[in-house]
Amino acid sequence: MMASSMQPKTLVLFFGEIDCRVLPNRQPDEIKTCVEQYASVSDQIPTKRVVFIGPAGSSPRENWDKNYPTAGSEIKRNIVTNDFNKWLRYASDDR
Secondary structure (H helix, E strand, C coil), X not given: CCHHHHCCCEEEEECCHHHHHHCCCCCHXXXXXXXXXXXXHHHHCCCCEEXXXXXXXXXXXXXXXXXXXXXXXXXXXXXXXXXXXXHHHHHHHCC
């Protein structure tokens, strides 16, 4: 087989879960920059289609596992998650 025939036709990328859970005090322009940096990775991947998947809403449970800390309130984390997913949609439309 030729190497080019082994290139994936679709690549699925998951972004933002840790950013939205641990860094909820980011400003909107910081969230946008973060998403743009993640999405720019797709420009360097030789594939026909890239699918971006953002994080789901935050759980009301906080710091339930010391290995996976949270910061900020559930409401604040969900606001950041909504902003992150909004910018991720914009970034995917541009690609």
